[in-house]
Amino acid sequence: MxxxxxxxxxxxxxxxxxxxxxxxxxxxxxxxxxxxxxxxxxxxxxxxxxxxxxxxxxxxxxxxxxxxxxxxxxxxxxxxxxxxxxxxxxxxxxxxxxxxxxxxxxxxxxxxxxxxxxxxxxxxxxxxxxxxxxxxxxxxxxxxxxxxxxxxxxxxxxxxxxxxxxxxxxxxxxxxxxxxxxxxxxxxxxxxxxxxxxxxxxxxxxxxxxxxxxxxxxxxxxxxxxxDPHPLRKIPGIGTKTAALLESSLLNTSLPDLPDPLTSGALRAAPTTSPASLTALLSTPGADKSLPSRIWALLHGADPSPVKPARELPAQISIEDSYGRAGLAGREWVYRALEGIVVSLLGRVGVDLWDGESGRWRGWPRTVRVAVVAGRWKRVSRSCALPGWVLHEIAAAEAAKRLVRETVGPLFERLIPVSVLNVCVTNMVGGEADGSGMGDIGEMFRRRGVVERSIAVTEMSDNGDVEGEWQEEEDGASDTWDDYPAGGDDAVDADGKSGGSRKCLRCDRLIPGFAALAHERYHALELEEDR
Missing domain, CATH: 3.30.70.270 (Reverse transcriptase/Diguanylate cyclase domain)
Known part of the structure; x- marks a missing residue:
């Protein structure tokens, strides 16, 4: 129910x-x-x-x-x-x-x-x-x-x-x-x-x-x-590209009296629609193998997807901003922009992870990741350990500036100008801080076996796909407006759900979780060019 x-x-x-x-x-x-x-x-x-x-x-x-x-x-x-x-x-x-x-x-x-x-x-x-x-x-x-x-x-x-x-x-x-x-x-x-x-x-x-x-x-x-009367594109779980593919397949069959827009009932009742035909049509390279059977079930009102229990902690918290085609050309401008993003990010961390009733942290991120779009399309992501002092100074006015100057900024000294900046904290651990709210974060890290400072790099190609090895990073919340369909985990999740790859609702391609923001930005820039 x-x-x-x-x-x-x-x-x-x-x-x-x-x-x-x-x-x-x-x-x-x-x-x-x-x-x-x-x-x-x-x-x-x-x-x-x-x-x-x-x-x-x-x-x-x-x-x-x-x-x-x-x-x-x-x-x-x-x-x-x-x-x-x-x-x-x-x-x-x-x-x-x-x-x-x-x-x-x-x-x-x-x-x-x-x-x-x-x-x-x-x-x-x-x-x-x-x-x-x-x-x-x-x-x-x-x-x-x-x-x-x-x-x-x-x-x-x-x-x-x-x-x-x-x-x-x-x-x-x-x-x-x-x-x-x-x-x-x-x-x-x-x-x-x-x-x-x-x-x-x-x-x-x-x-x-x-x-x-x-x-x-x-x-x-x-x-x-x-x-049956619902337009196919209104059915949660059927993306725009998939719906267009299904519509074109029926238009090529010369079936009479097809409604415009195509409805769920018209597709289901078409003599050419069957589990086998959906499999043949939708089994393209990179496509979700379960998609044909899932669409067949949706057309009949069946949806086996469970209501997923919420996570106690978000998988990650991130904020992104863009700066137009010209981008930010100077180091000082980039640092100022990063400081503004980090101020908002630390505020989000406090809201999402601080338990005001108990006076302690519910959890804490171990890693900070920064992604930039340098040039026109190329997206590069780098991450390192989040300094422990941030927990104790998160509300201080200088905390964001210090984090940018000492940790975040040096990761991208050679990648200026930039048109998009994204700062993310991830790799959450549960917190057992004391009642003062200033528990031993170092002990928490040692207990969880945090590795030494490391840097990871991910590069995006011109079409928004990943080049090289995909990192095993969990997807989470970004500071973007989101409107999710009931049928799946798309784009970014305000609850910070984890996951490997997920389907893009615009092009139906499988995108790794950590690359979802870059791929979303790719489509946004496409729309700007079309206008």
Missing amino acids: AAATRAPRRRDDRCIENQQPALRALPLGVKQKGILATCNYVARRHGIKKLMPIAEAKKLCPSLVLADGENLSPFRDVSKRLYALLRSYSWNGRVERLGLDEVFLDVTDVVSYNVELLNRNALAESFFCLSRSNPEPGFPYDATSFAGCVWGADDEPDPGAHTLRMRLLVASHLAHHLRMKVEAEGYTTACGISTNKLLAKLVGDKNKPQNQTTLLALTQPALLAFL
């Missing part, structure tokens, strides 16, 4: 509206560089969309109010706080965060427990237990009807006798309870309730921005009636 909870106005523009309530009735966009990172629903009624160039958005709506989105720290803080709120209601820990504003919860165990507690003779007076061991935490609810909206016909002759229907009904009341908790914090939410992540995400979009929808599809025909 999966529930997809989303703040559809995105927590980022909602953060700004909470700070300035007068903006709620105005078309509002959040900008990052020359792109509109996101916008509220007032702006969307003018035809404005996310990731639209600001100049184009201004033409559609001259009265558009723009807020600076370069610093994501306030938005990440809200995302982290609301994620912790939702996770506190999970029994199994399967709470998966995608980007800043979307969370999946596997509530199978909670729902199963409460279905067993139902009194069939008094469903209208039910009580939802939020704890196995303590009967007091919970809330009363009416188990004779669904909470929120329902997609599908509820025509069972004996509704209480259908197990799946009752489980969905109980889950809808839990979703409503969680939504009210989030909205009490001042943030609107939408939610989808279904049996897997694919369906929960799709049905959650039906009644945005401030409602929830349960998919009541108790038979396979009913499920396909819901899924």
Whole structure:
């Protein structure tokens, strides 16, 4: 049983509206560089969309109010706080965060427990237990009807006798309870309730921005009636290039009356579509071998991907900035830019790894990695041990300058000018610092067997692919706007998920985790040239 909870106005523009309530009735966009990172629903009624160039958005709506989105720290803080709120209601820990504003919860165990507690003779007076061991935490609810909206016909002759229907009904009341908790914090939410992540995400979009929808599809025909009208490109897990390939394969078959855009149902029902044909079409060099079978399952409403338990610590924390085609030509300019990035990075480290309640570090990175794009395309990455003094001086005004001058800057003395800078801390270890928050970081490092100072170099070719040996480095969070599909781990993950290679949603190529940022920048520059 999966529930997809989303703040559809995105927590980022909602953060700004909470700070300035007068903006709620105005078309509002959040900008990052020359792109509109996101916008509220007032702006969307003018035809404005996310990731639209600001100049184009201004033409559609001259009265558009723009807020600076370069610093994501306030938005990440809200995302982290609301994620912790939702996770506190999970029994199994399967709470998966995608980007800043979307969370999946596997509530199978909670729902199963409460279905067993139902009194069939008094469903209208039910009580939802939020704890196995303590009967007091919970809330009363009416188990004779669904909470929120329902997609599908509820025509069972004996509704209480259908197990799946009752489980969905109980889950809808839990979703409503969680939504009210989030909205009490001042943030609107939408939610989808279904049996897997694919369906929960799709049905959650039906009644945005401030409602929830349960998919009541108790038979396979009913499920396909819901899924089939969706455009193929809207199905999470099917990338842009894969969708284009599937569309072109059908256009070449001269099948009549194909919808435009191609829908999931049209592809599934086409006589030329089969597991074998998908395998033949999609089995290209470098492609994910499981892709054909996964797409076949998605077309039939099956999504075996689990809700992934969250990591206690992010795999890495990184911040990147770009400086146009001219780049930064002088050493002093590069150092100033690095200092600004490191200031933000150390702030992120404090937010993500410092436990204010216990007064200690939850963990600490052992490695600092710096990546630059030198010249037009070539990306070089170097890493070394993070000095232990940073832990004790992280809040000091001179900490960033010292780290740049002594550790980060010397790695790239010969790589100027640069057009992109990325600074990352990674290789996390758990912290058992004392109550003062200044535990023996040296002892932590010795206990974990940290190696001596080392430097690694990775070079990127002109097309964004890796030359030479791929490093075994974990992927993590970068300070970029992210909007993840339910079907996979793409680009960069705000939760810092680890992983080897992952599929690019734009070109469907498998990219190693540590190269994801470079590959993303490659596509961004492609778009700039097209304009």
